[in-house]
Amino acid sequence: MNQTKRKRRNQKLAFGIVSMLTYLIVLILILMLVFIIVRGIGVISWEFLSTAPTDGMTGGGILPAIIGTLYLIIGSAAFAFPIGIMSGIYMNEYAPKGKLVRLIRMMTNNLSGIPSIVFGLFGMALFVNKLGFGDSILAGSLTLGILSLPIVIRTTEEALKAIPDSFREGSYALGATKLQTIGKVTLPMALPNITTGLILSIGRVSGETAPILFTCAAYFLPQLPDSVLDQCMALPYHLYVLATSGTNLELQRPIAYGTALVLISIVLIVNIAATLIRKYFANKVKMN
Amino acid sequence: MKRFIEKIIQGMLTVSGFVTSIVILLIVLFLFTEGAGLFSKPKVEDGYEIVLNKKNDINTLSAEQIKDMFDDKITNWNEVGGKNQDIVLFRLNDITNYFAEEELGEQLEHVPAKISELISQHEEIIGFIPQEYIKNDFAGKRLDMGNIKFKDVFFGKEWIPTATPISFFGILPLITGTLWVSLVAILIALPFGVAAAIYLAEIANHKIRDILKPVIELLSGIPSVVYGFFGLIVIVPLVQNIFHLPVGETGLTGSIVLAIMALPTIITVSEDAMRNCPRSMREASLALGGSKWQTIFKIVIPYSASGITSAIVLGIGRAVGETMAVLMVTGNSAIIATGILQPLRTIPATIAAELGEAPDGGVHYQALFLLGIILFLITQIINSSVEYVSAKNKL
Amino acid sequence: MNKIEVKNVDFYYGNFQALKNISLEIEENKVVAFIGPSGCGKSTFIRIFNRMNDLIPETHLTGTVNIDGIDIYQKGTNVDALRKKVGMVFQRPNPFPKSIFDNVAYGLYVNGIKDKKYIKQKVEESLQGAALWDEVKDELKKSAFALSGGQQQRLCIARALAISPSILLMDEPASALDPISTAKIEELIWELKKTYTIVIVTHNMQQAARISDKTAYFYLGEMIEYDDTKIIFTNPKKESTQNYITGRFG
Numbered sequence: 001m002n003q004t005k006r007k008r009r010n011q012k013l014a015f016g017i018v019s020m021l022t023y024l025i026v027l028i029l030i031l032m033l034v035f036i037i038v039r040g041i042g043v044i045s046w047e048f049l050s051t052a053p054t055d056g057m058t059g060g061g062i063l064p065a066i067i068g069t070l071y072l073i074i075g076s077a078a079f080a081f082p083i084g085i086m087s088g089i090y091m092n093e094y095a096p097k098g099k100l101v102r103l104i105r106m107m108t109n110n111l112s113g114i115p116s117i118v119f120g121l122f123g124m125a126l127f128v129n130k131l132g133f134g135d136s137i138l139a140g141s142l143t144l145g146i147l148s149l150p151i152v153i154r155t156t157e158e159a160l161k162a163i164p165d166s167f168r169e170g171s172y173a174l175g176a177t178k179l180q181t182i183g184k185v186t187l188p189m190a191l192p193n194i195t196t197g198l199i200l201s202i203g204r205v206s207g208e209t210a211p212i213l214f215t216c217a218a219y220f221l222p223q224l225p226d227s228v229l230d231q232c233m234a235l236p237y238h239l240y241v242l243a244t245s246g247t248n249l250e251l252q253r254p255i256a257y258g259t260a261l262v263l264i265s266i267v268l269i270v271n272i273a274a275t276l277i278r279k280y281f282a283n284k285v286k287m288n
Numbered sequence: 289m290k291r292f293i294e295k296i297i298q299g300m301l302t303v304s305g306f307v308t309s310i311v312i313l314l315i316v317l318f319l320f321t322e323g324a325g326l327f328s329k330p331k332v333e334d335g336y337e338i339v340l341n342k343k344n345d346i347n348t349l350s351a352e353q354i355k356d357m358f359d360d361k362i363t364n365w366n367e368v369g370g371k372n373q374d375i376v377l378f379r380l381n382d383i384t385n386y387f388a389e390e391e392l393g394e395q396l397e398h399v400p401a402k403i404s405e406l407i408s409q410h411e412e413i414i415g416f417i418p419q420e421y422i423k424n425d426f427a428g429k430r431l432d433m434g435n436i437k438f439k440d441v442f443f444g445k446e447w448i449p450t451a452t453p454i455s456f457f458g459i460l461p462l463i464t465g466t467l468w469v470s471l472v473a474i475l476i477a478l479p480f481g482v483a484a485a486i487y488l489a490e491i492a493n494h495k496i497r498d499i500l501k502p503v504i505e506l507l508s509g510i511p512s513v514v515y516g517f518f519g520l521i522v523i524v525p526l527v528q529n530i531f532h533l534p535v536g537e538t539g540l541t542g543s544i545v546l547a548i549m550a551l552p553t554i555i556t557v558s559e560d561a562m563r564n565c566p567r568s569m570r571e572a573s574l575a576l577g578g579s580k581w582q583t584i585f586k587i588v589i590p591y592s593a594s595g596i597t598s599a600i601v602l603g604i605g606r607a608v609g610e611t612m613a614v615l616m617v618t619g620n621s622a623i624i625a626t627g628i629l630q631p632l633r634t635i636p637a638t639i640a641a642e643l644g645e646a647p648d649g650g651v652h653y654q655a656l657f658l659l660g661i662i663l664f665l666i667t668q669i670i671n672s673s674v675e676y677v678s679a680k681n682k683l
Numbered sequence: 684m685n686k687i688e689v690k691n692v693d694f695y696y697g698n699f700q701a702l703k704n705i706s707l708e709i710e711e712n713k714v715v716a717f718i719g720p721s722g723c724g725k726s727t728f729i730r731i732f733n734r735m736n737d738l739i740p741e742t743h744l745t746g747t748v749n750i751d752g753i754d755i756y757q758k759g760t761n762v763d764a765l766r767k768k769v770g771m772v773f774q775r776p777n778p779f780p781k782s783i784f785d786n787v788a789y790g791l792y793v794n795g796i797k798d799k800k801y802i803k804q805k806v807e808e809s810l811q812g813a814a815l816w817d818e819v820k821d822e823l824k825k826s827a828f829a830l831s832g833g834q835q836q837r838l839c840i841a842r843a844l845a846i847s848p849s850i851l852l853m854d855e856p857a858s859a860l861d862p863i864s865t866a867k868i869e870e871l872i873w874e875l876k877k878t879y880t881i882v883i884v885t886h887n888m889q890q891a892a893r894i895s896d897k898t899a900y901f902y903l904g905e906m907i908e909y910d911d912t913k914i915i916f917t918n919p920k921k922e923s924t925q926n927y928i929t930g931r932f933g
């Protein structure tokens with residue numbers, strides 16, 4: 001009896017510790033979010049979002065950074081989405097199963113394991129210097145695009161894999177070619193899941209700093225870029241600058257909180273959107 | 289025609305299929321061509337030479353000795369095995385101390401001759417002089433310092449990338465900094481990460497799990513600058529106050545931030561591993577009167593040990609490569625760290641902090657690319673080994 | 684006295700009723716076999732005696748199950764202690780990825796026994812009890828996975844014996860084994876019955892006839908008939924039972 005009591009007590013203790021540690025993680029996250037939201041919310045206004053920084057970045061808004069990040073998102077998507085999706089299609093639909101697919105998958109995994117600063121170095125060597133794009137939206141977008149390729153490829157592959165072969169066979173049976181089958185049956189069915197992956201990759205791209213440090217990001221550039229060969233500001237880099245350098249750290253603090261809040265909002269929106277899309281289509285499939 | 293188009297599209301798909309492989313090859317190619325160039329660069333600042341008087345018995349000097357001379361730490365030749373003479377330093381801009389402006393000529397055309405003359409007259413002099421001013425009839429002794437060597441980099445204890453006359457690219461301080469920060473980060477993250485994995489895989493019911501999983505995903509979605517910012521504002525003062533330090537930007541601060549950032553990886557991978565523990569094993573343990581906790585501790589955790597190890601290794605990989613957050617909170621001092629409560633500097637933070645100032649194609653630039661190679665290799669080794677182990681486990 | 688008494692038990696997986704109003708009694712030191720077509724609820728029922736079904740979310744039970752006169756489903760029941768008293772052997776051998784010795788000793792460890800000498804002795808006893816000792820006595824440190832399927836299953840029996848249960852539940856213990864291993868297990872059950880009350884699920888009619896004292900026939904969650912094995916196999920009262928044992932369906 002004594003023994004079973006001890007067993008119960010140990011279990012209670014262990015479960016207590018385990019759940020405490022888990023909820024501590026949640027607490028830290030909440031603390032971080034609340035901290036930034038509380039301090040940042042007062043800063044956010046239409047003016048903050050729609051004007052350029054002034055007074056050596058101690059005043060004004062963050063419009064150029066928002067626009068810059070937007071350009072980088074669009075630029076990297078224009079590169080990574082088509083290539084990534086095509087790559088995913090090749091892996092699941094065309095490549096002979098076995099060694100080759102495993103090799104490609106390994107390469108994709110390895111690519112996703114490379115630290116973002118190494119992408120920065122690579123982008124600088126190839127796009128900025130070798131191809132002569134200079135520090136530009138183009139160079140930054142390509143670098144970020146490469147960084148987001150693995151996410152796009154992986155979600156495309158998984159989404160296609162989830163489609164039962166019976167649908168493909170049904171299409172072939174009607175005389176459709178492989179490409180028609182992919183274009184008219186497989187891909188549309190996989191689209192919701194692919195979209196989730198694309199959205200998540202946008203989230204990743206919008207928050208990356210290291211890859212654009214030397215390929216694109218401008219320290220301070222109040223006017224908006226007018227070509228892809230211009231530099232631009234970007235939200236994450238702007239937050240870094242506001243937090244660590246600049247003319248007056250104290251005066252920059254509120255703007256930094258505001259910028260951090262905008263960044264976090266993007267991440268939250270992206271995550272929620274991805275979840276909603278997943279849920280929405282999951283329900284739809286169930287109903288059919 | 290239709291078939292032709294299909295063929296083209298199929299070709300495009302095939303090429304896209306190999307895009308990641310191509311990118312990795314390109315990354316390797318570019319990092320290595322830039323980084324390996326470092327070893328064909330002279331130790332002394334490019335375009336300069338170290339010269340002595342011909343009568344000086346010294347024929348070789350180490351990079352450290354030269355640095356100490358120019359830093360006034362070595363002031364007499366006998367300290368390096370020479371005569372008992374005070375060392376006289378000579379840099380190009382010191383020339384006006386010896387000659388009037390007229391003597392140097394209108395176009396400074398007499399400078400080479402004057403330098404030659406000066407060096408040959410002063411037995412105790414050591415000069416650091418641009419190569420363009422050293423002509424064939426130079427009357428001094430030119431020290432051949434040789435190129436930067438492998439061991440100067442990999443066993444070098446000093447990282448002083450922009451010093452004259454000699455820069456030091458010893459990566460030991462950066463390696464130790466990276467190791468300190470990453471390992472301590474994992475030590476901090478491990479109990480939390482494994483606990484959360486246990487909680488999610490074994491204890492929590494569906495509803496709680498459905499709430500907690502997205503929360504953890506969110507944790508991995510937050511940009512690293514935001515972590516860095518939070519660390520700077522909240523954790524830096526916290527560490528400073530708790531340990532009564534002069535500054536709060538220390539290795540530990542970086543470790544704490546990194547620990548939070550590595551959590552999602554550790555949790556997800558360990559949880560998956562625990563879920564893979566077959567139900568029959570759990571049931572057997574419970575049927576023998578084992579409590580739920582005993583079953584977790586004695587059956588599930590040992591069973592998923594290799595998965596949990598992968599999680600730790602992947603977590604280390606993330607920590608090693610993380611740049612911005614670490615850059616913002618670790619204080620970035622490039623001395624070999626002997627403890628976690630000092631400012632220290634990691635490899636990625638070094639690249640991020642210095643690449644902007646390093647002239648393209650120069651020694652410093654190449655040294656930073658070399659750091660990139662090291663980082664690349666570390667993370668590739670980590671990834672491949674994890675993949676190898678998990679592939680083996682699946683068989 | 685009856686070792687086990689089941690009264691009006693209903694069991695549900697969510698809304699699905701897997702057992703319907705089952706009552707039966709099992710005497711001490713008897714072997715009782717559960718037979719019936721696949722999916723009729725045999726496993727569900729046997730797992731009720733050590734509350735193994737508790738592990739499956741959204742299940743519930745009504746009625747009473749007494750073991751040694753105590754309702755094991757009453758509030759405050761110590762489930763771990765119950766499971767120590769009611770050992771279980773599963774359909775597929777499921778040794779832990781540990782050494783042979785540690786497999787047998789596991790139940791002792793988790794029940795707080797630390798005395799090394801006692802553990803060693805108990806491991807030997809249990810392996811002997813499971814007729815495995817002679818085959819493994821020189822390689823106790825070897826991984827349990829190195830054993831053959833039949834040996835693994837006997838190891839699992841030894842593991843269950845080590846914690847000195849008084850009831851042994853066996854859910855198709857020989858279904859994954861070859862005929863020779865099966866014969867060994869049957870022989871073993873014959874031996875074990877001297878010390879334990881045994882409940883065994885089997886889809887093998889001859890097996891049930893050979894080893895059990897009483898047999899219960901289940902069909903679609905109901906217990907159709909429960910009687911002496913001899914009667915069930917020679918002169919069943921229900922037609923459904925008759926059909927099943929003569930192999931007309933199932």
Ligand SMILES: Nc1ncnc2c1ncn2[C@@H]1O[C@H](COP(=O)(O)OP(=O)(O)O)[C@@H](O)[C@H]1O
Nearest residue numbers: 696699701720721722723724725726727728739
């Ligand atoms: N975990 C479970 N969840 C829901 N239904 C289950 C579960 N396990 C078994 N069942 C259902 O209960 C019924 C009885 O199953 P079981 O006891 O395993 O039958 P037997 O062992 O006689 O083959 C079957 O209809 C089966 O589908």
Ligand SMILES: [Mg+2]
Nearest residue numbers: 722725726727
């Ligand atoms: Mg069954």
